[in-house]
Amino acid sequence: MSNDIKTTIAGADFDAIVIGAGFGGLYMTHKLRDELGLKVQAFDKGGDVGGTWYANRYPGILSDTESFYYCYSFDKELLQEWTWKNRYVNQTEILEYLNHFADRFEIRKSYQFETMVTSAIFNESTGLWDVTTNKGDTYSAQHLVTGLGLLSATNVPNFKGINDFKGQMFHTANWPHEGVDFKGKRVGVIGTGSTGTQFITSTAPLAGHLTVFQRSPQYTVPIGNGPISAEFSENIKANYDASWKQIKGSNVAFGFVESAVPAAGLPVEETDKVFEKAWQYGGGFRFMFETFSDIAVDPGANEAACTFIRKKIDQIVNDPDVAAKLKPSDLYAKRPLCDTGYYATYNRENVSLVDVKADPIVEISEKGIVTESGEHELDILVFATGFEAVDGNYVKMDIRGRDGLEMKENWADGPKSYIGMSNAGFPNMHMILGPNGPFTNLPPSIETQVEWISGFIGDMREKGQLTAEANKEAEDDWCKTCSDIAHMTLFPKADSWIFGTNIPGKENTVQFYLAGLGNYTDVIKAEAKGGYQNFTFTHAGN
Ligand code: FAD
Numbered sequence: 441m442s443n444d445i446k447t448t449i450a451g452a453d454f455d456a457i458v459i460g461a462g463f464g465g466l467y468m469t470h471k472l473r474d475e476l477g478l479k480v481q482a483f484d485k486g487g488d489v490g491g492t493w494y495a496n497r498y499p500g501i502l503s504d505t506e507s508f509y510y511c512y513s514f515d516k517e518l519l520q521e522w523t524w525k526n527r528y529v530n531q532t533e534i535l536e537y538l539n540h541f542a543d544r545f546e547i548r549k550s551y552q553f554e555t556m557v558t559s560a561i562f563n564e565s566t567g568l569w570d571v572t573t574n575k576g577d578t579y580s581a582q583h584l585v586t587g588l589g590l591l592s593a594t595n596v597p598n599f600k601g602i603n604d605f606k607g608q609m610f611h612t613a614n615w616p617h618e619g620v621d622f623k624g625k626r627v628g629v630i631g632t633g634s635t636g637t638q639f640i641t642s643t644a645p646l647a648g649h650l651t652v653f654q655r656s657p658q659y660t661v662p663i664g665n666g667p668i669s670a671e672f673s674e675n676i677k678a679n680y681d682a683s684w685k686q687i688k689g690s691n692v693a694f695g696f697v698e699s700a701v702p703a704a705g706l707p708v709e710e711t712d713k714v715f716e717k718a719w720q721y722g723g724g725f726r727f728m729f730e731t732f733s734d735i736a737v738d739p740g741a742n743e744a745a746c747t748f749i750r751k752k753i754d755q756i757v758n759d760p761d762v763a764a765k766l767k768p769s770d771l772y773a774k775r776p777l778c779d780t781g782y783y784a785t786y787n788r789e790n791v792s793l794v795d796v797k798a799d800p801i802v803e804i805s806e807k808g809i810v811t812e813s814g815e816h817e818l819d820i821l822v823f824a825t826g827f828e829a830v831d832g833n834y835v836k837m838d839i840r841g842r843d844g845l846e847m848k849e850n851w852a853d854g855p856k857s858y859i860g861m862s863n864a865g866f867p868n869m870h871m872i873l874g875p876n877g878p879f880t881n882l883p884p885s886i887e888t889q890v891e892w893i894s895g896f897i898g899d900m901r902e903k904g905q906l907t908a909e910a911n912k913e914a915e916d917d918w919c920k921t922c923s924d925i926a927h928m929t930l931f932p933k934a935d936s937w938i939f940g941t942n943i944p945g946k947e948n949t950v951q952f953y954l955a956g957l958g959n960y961t962d963v964i965k966a967e968a969k970g971g972y973q974n975f976t977f978t979h980a981g982n
């Protein structure tokens with residue numbers, strides 16, 4: 441082991457084990473090791489740092505948070521040193537940034553890569569977590585921090601014949617590092633979510649023919665990407681203090697002021713004027729939350745946005761039959777998407793659209809995809825079918841708390857937490873982006889949680905507390921609060937990964953705190969300030 445600092449609990453291999461090398465795990469490792477001086481060991485099953493941005497390398501992949509706010513804010517020097525080239529940042533640049541972060545803080549010396557944690561079991565006799573890896577090693581640690589990612593465990597539908605396909609087959613989140621050659625190839629893609637729309641728009645010009653298998657059409661608006669001028673960049677850097685303050689006190693934390701003006705009751709000419717301006721400027725979250733205050737909560741306001749986007753589809757798409765297939769009829773209440781010419785891609789001669797609700801996929805054959813109407817022969821088949829969001833990586837692992845309580849069992853009716861970071865029955869296990877955390881641009885939420893967890897562990901050490909565990913009643917109250925808030929919005933009415941309904945057999949479950957990062961931060965700060973009243977502690981000797 442590279443870390444030769446002594447642990448504070450006799451017999452523990454480490455003070456803390458961190459799992460995950462994405463935005464969350466990297467910052468957590470730095471905080472615990474370099475600021476609290478703990479002996480830390482971290483693991484990731486991937487080959488290096490990056491998390492999401494190490495694994496997802498498909499063509500067109502881009503963050504849809506503006507680059508200058510898709511980063512850490514705690515390191516003011518880094519904010520000034522690092523210059524983003526474009527309004528949005530692609531996977532290569534995000535990975536470069538996270539590599540730079542890892543070098544800057546010498547993070548890699550605390551990590552074992554290509555090491556999957558297979559189990560984490562709380563040992564009641566020692567009060568430590570016993571963490572076992574796929575290399576057959578077991579390590580003990582006082583604290584376990586999980587930065588497993590909420591969009592990380594892939595969802596590959598179990599189509600009949602899936603292993604019979606003789607061509608190349610990929611999920612977008614397991615993309616080969618050497619890339620894929622699409623030239624002249626017959627490519628099929630299943631899925632038209634955020635990933636699918638990015639993949640489709642970028643791959644259409646590269647492929648011989650691209651066939652899109654669409655289950656649900658999507659509302660998406662232009663992203664408005666482009667280079668940033670030196671002046672724009674300097675302005676952003678000069679105002680970073682104020683911007684981060686605004687972001688961390690806002691709801692979706694995307695770096696714009698959310699509208700306070702309702703659309704309900706306004707004439708269509710007025711709402712369309714505002715939507716048109718947003719369409720021209722670009723950005724999915726801006727379109728949903730900067731235009732009007734009630735799109736996510738009021739059916740009339742929501743329909744005004746839907747109608748505007750449907751009209752755009754009619755204007756953009758040449759073939760009315762294709763336009764009809766591309767037009768959603770349901771609510772605009774999934775994670776809002778943005779794109780670089782998605783609908784116009786269907787005007788290309790080499791792109792065809794199969795509506796798999798009308799013409800269902802029957803099986804995957806040696807040659808391609810068989811739908812009810814016939815076989816679509818393919819050389820390359822891409823699954824842009826998303827993730828087992830939020831709890832996917834947790835339930836894949838054998839996690840057991842007090843009295844052998846299994847996480848899988850504990851979350852059988854849906855994942856739960858107290859304030860998105862703790863679980864009753866799982867002492868000293870701290871989750872980054874655990875269930876029922878805020879639904880936002882994620883780096884600011886990750887930072888908020890990592891700083892809270894590190895403060896919590898620091899406070900425990902000062903007071904000589906050995907274990908901390910969220911109280912069941914507090915957890916139940918928090919889950920109810922999250923549910924009550926979610927049901928004030930239209931989001932639970934749409935099927936998507938946000939509520940787990942993209943996974944067959946998974947119940948519609950509230951998995952996020954939808955009242956925003958600002959309110960969330962107030963709650964967790966009050967918990968700390970009040971002396972962590974919703975936790976039970978053990979001390980040395982009890
Ligand atoms: P991740 O980056 O997912 O890292 C989790 C890590 O844990 C992974 O490296 C994984 O290998 C590791 N791990 C999991 N289980 C184990 C185990 N048992 N053993 C060892 N290692 C394990 N968010 C935004 O805010 N804005 C965006 O525009 C945006 N775009 C996205 C686009 C795509 C295509 C995807 C997939 C996600 C996007 N996200 C976006 C969400 C993104 O995941 C987060 O912004 C952020 O990167 C999450 O960081 P993380 O550290 O929490 O998790």
Ligand code: NA7
Nearest residue numbers: 591597631632633634635636655656775824825826937942
């Ligand atoms: P999403 O948003 O879950 O999209 C997955 C897509 O795959 C979506 O269009 C699904 O259709 C489709 N899908 C899933 N299973 C099937 C089956 N069995 N048959 C046909 N089509 C299917 O995942 P993304 O990766 O695009 O985005 C997830 C988040 O990651 C995103 O918000 C970004 O933050 C990054 P459906 O809509 O369920 O009918």
